[in-house]
Amino acid sequence: xxxxxDVRQSWEKFHAAIDVVGGMSxxxxxxxxxxxELEKLSTILARQADIVVQLYEAxxxxxxxxxxxxxxxxxxxxxxxxxxxxxxxRQSVLKxxxxxxxxxxxxxxxxxxxxxxxxxxxxxxxxSQSFDGMRLGLKSAxxxxxxxxxxxxxxxxxxxxELEALNVVTQEITSRLDxxxxxxxxxxxxxxxxxxxxxxxxxxxxxxxxxxxxxxSGHADAAVDDTTIIKKHDLTDxxxxxxxxxxxxxxxxxxxxxxLSDKYxxxxxxxxxxxxxxxxxxxxxxxxxxxxxxxxxxxxxxxLANTAAIALENAxxxxxxxxxxxxxxxxxxxxxxxxxxxxxxxxxxLMTDQVVELLSxxxxxAALERLKLTRETIEKAxxxxxxxxxxxxxxxxxxxxxxxxxxxVAKEFSAQHSTIIEWRCEAESPCNCPPHxxxxxxxxxxxxxxxxxxxxxxxxxxxxxxxxxxxxxxxVADNGNGFDSSQPSPNGHFGLQIMKARALRINGQLEVKSIxxxxxxxxxxxxxxxxx
Numbered sequence: 001x002x003x004x005x006d007v008r009q010s011w012e013k014f015h016a017a018i019d020v021v022g023g024m025s026x027x028x029x030x031x032x033x034x035x036x037e038l039e040k041l042s043t044i045l046a047r048q049a050d051i052v053v054q055l056y057e058a059x060x061x062x063x064x065x066x067x068x069x070x071x072x073x074x075x076x077x078x079x080x081x082x083x084x085x086x087x088x089x090r091q092s093v094l095k096x097x098x099x100x101x102x103x104x105x106x107x108x109x110x111x112x113x114x115x116x117x118x119x120x121x122x123x124x125x126x127x128s129q130s131f132d133g134m135r136l137g138l139k140s141a142x143x144x145x146x147x148x149x150x151x152x153x154x155x156x157x158x159x160x161x162e163l164e165a166l167n168v169v170t171q172e173i174t175s176r177l178d179x180x181x182x183x184x185x186x187x188x189x190x191x192x193x194x195x196x197x198x199x200x201x202x203x204x205x206x207x208x209x210x211x212x213x214x215x216x217s218g219h220a221d222a223a224v225d226d227t228t229i230i231k232k233h234d235l236t237d238x239x240x241x242x243x244x245x246x247x248x249x250x251x252x253x254x255x256x257x258x259x260l261s262d263k264y265x266x267x268x269x270x271x272x273x274x275x276x277x278x279x280x281x282x283x284x285x286x287x288x289x290x291x292x293x294x295x296x297x298x299x300x301x302x303x304l305a306n307t308a309a310i311a312l313e314n315a316x317x318x319x320x321x322x323x324x325x326x327x328x329x330x331x332x333x334x335x336x337x338x339x340x341x342x343x344x345x346x347x348x349x350l351m352t353d354q355v356v357e358l359l360s361x362x363x364x365x366a367a368l369e370r371l372k373l374t375r376e377t378i379e380k381a382x383x384x385x386x387x388x389x390x391x392x393x394x395x396x397x398x399x400x401x402x403x404x405x406x407x408x409v410a411k412e413f414s415a416q417h418s419t420i421i422e423w424r425c426e427a428e429s430p431c432n433c434p435p436h437x438x439x440x441x442x443x444x445x446x447x448x449x450x451x452x453x454x455x456x457x458x459x460x461x462x463x464x465x466x467x468x469x470x471x472x473x474x475x476v477a478d479n480g481n482g483f484d485s486s487q488p489s490p491n492g493h494f495g496l497q498i499m500k501a502r503a504l505r506i507n508g509q510l511e512v513k514s515i516x517x518x519x520x521x522x523x524x525x526x527x528x529x530x531x532x
Contacts, residue, residue, distance in 0.1 A: 003055055007048045014041040096128070104131075113139075180215070182315050186283065186308040187217035193304070194297055196285040198222035198264050201308070203273075203281035211282060221261055222286070245271035245298040245305065260286050267292040271305035275313045283308055321497050348374060402431040402438050403465055406445060406474075410463045413449045420460045421449070427467035434529050440502040441474065441524065444510070448476040448522045451495050456480025456520060474524040485514045499524075 017038040024031050115132060183201055190199040198218025202211040216222055248268050260268055268286035272279055283305040287293070293301075351374045358367035403425045414421040433441070445463065452461055458480030466473045496512060499522070503510040508526030 003048065003052045007045065007052055010041060010045045010048050014038070014045050017041050099128075182308070182311045183215040184217075186304070186311070187215050190283060190285050190301070190304050191217045193300060194269075194285050194293065195287075196268075196292070197287045197289075198260075199283070199285040201273075201281060201283050204279055214281075218264075218286075222264055242272060245269045245301040247293055247298055260284070264288055266290045269293050269298060269301050271298075271301045273305050273309040273312070275309045280309060280312065317497065318501055321501075348377060351377070402433050402441060403427055405438065405442060406463065406465055409442060409445055409449070413453070417453050419453055419458055422460065422462045424462065424464040427465060427472075429467070431465070431467065431472065433472075437506045437526065437529065440506050441526070444499050444502050444522075444524050445474065445476060447495050447499055452476065452478040452480060452520065456482065458519065471525050471527050476522040477519065479519045482514045482516045482518050482520050484516060485512050 017034065021031070021034045021038050024034060115135070187199045187201050190196065196218075198216060200216030200218075200222065201214050203214050204210070205212050246269065248265075248270065264286035266288055267290050268284060270282050270284040273281040273283060283301065285293075285301060351370050355367045355370045355374070358364075358370065407423050407425070410421045410423040413419075449461065449463075452458055456478050458478035461476065461478045464475040464477075466475070496510075500510045503524055503526065506526045508524060511523040511525075512520070513523070514520035
């Protein structure tokens with residue numbers, strides 16, 4: 001710069017003047033002039049330095065202004081970037097989040113129709129897709145719940161009807177005591193309840209590992225020509241060893257259900273019959289329609305199979321009891337004939353010999369008296385035979401009024417035994433029950449009186465008949481030995497079982513109350529018939 005150069009030149013001159021003044025003494029000539037020159041140069045130097053300082057100051061101020069402007073520029077750009085970042089953040093994050101918040105509010109208010117469509121970065125789009133998938137899932141679940149709610153009452157009603165029908169079927173099956181009737185009833189009711197085209201029941205042959213067809217309900221072409229299923233097949237074992245019914249199809253249970261013809265193997269089920277933890281057979285149902293049976297059907301078939309097993313066992317026990325009862329009745333008839341007709345015929349033979357002897361001795365009057373006694377004995381024996389035949393033929397219970405017939409039975413037993421039998425009738429009107437009801441009631445009373453006299457050894461028996469609003473009640477009470485009614489009957493004693501079976505035949509109930517040493521009560525209750 002020129003000003004600095006001038007300052008430098010003035011400084012050199014000022015420095016030289018200082019050297020001159022320094023080299024002179026105050027007494028020398030020209031010292032004052034040197035001092036004046038030095039002061040003049042210092043003044044000039046000071047003025048020039050001041051100018052340079054002002055220039056530097058101006059230059060610094062200008063640079064400071066430039067720096068300040070640069071700082072203001074940086075601040076401005078920072079604010080612009082901040083604003084831009086805020087806008088971008090709002091557009092890419094805050095706004096999509098706000099939209100998602102609105103969508104969440106719709107979902108919270110159970111609005112599943114509005115689709116979730118949020119625009120923004122990839123992450124937000126994926127998040128919105130997830131929300132929309134959740135909305136669709138909730139909508140589908142809601143629709144299923146609505147459908148389930150709409151059909152729930154119908155399903156509950158249907159399930160109730162099935163259970164009621166199962167209860168009716170159970171009572172009907174278990175009330176039957178003939179094995180063939182039980183088998184036929186089981187297959188028929190199985191087809192009806194499960195809506196199957198065909199059902200059949202097989203029983204296990206004890207002598208061979210075979211399941212043999214016993215009965216079936218459905219079309220004649222339901223079973224193939226081979227009417228046995230070999231138990232050794234694996235799939236048959238899987239059915240028999242299962243605890244519940246097994247659902248089969250075309251490709252499953254081929255061996256186990258090979259008795260079914262191909263037409264009815266599109267959808268079928270099989271359930272094992274168990275009695276006392278022993279496999280006794282299998283109950284199967286088939287349909288020509290595929291996928292006809294579901295889980296509820298297997299549950300129903302399992303219950304039917306269990307009921308059928310119990311009914312079969314009851315029928316077998318009843319057959320055994322009837323067979324034993326028949327043998328007992330034969331023995332009783334043989335004993336009656338031995339004690340009655342046998343002794344009567346012996347007496348008649350003896351009387352005949354006496355008549356012959358008297359006639360040969362000419363004692364005609366005594367012979368006539370013996371013949372008269374013989375005639376009375378024959379008439380008495382004839383009357384006893386007729387009574388026995390009538391009792392065996394059950395004519396009186398079928399054709400007589402029930403109370404009167406019960407009274408006759410009480411009189412008959414009272415006359416034959418030393419036990420006092422008291423008859424009580426609390427029915428105001430005549431009891432005109434159907435013949436089969438009379439038959440079963442008379443049998444129950446005879447069995448109860450026979451058991452009481454034979455085993456309890458009572459001194460008094462009360463036979464009481466009562467008519468209530470919709471039921472009859474028959475009481476046979478004795479003061480005999482009594483027994484523990486909670487214990488099962490001894491082997492070979494089927495009297496109570498037979499009486500209970502007879503009660504079931506007339507839709508009645510038999511109750512036994514007994515305490516050792518305090519007597520026994522047999523209570524038979526049965527409903528009035530529709531005619532009554």
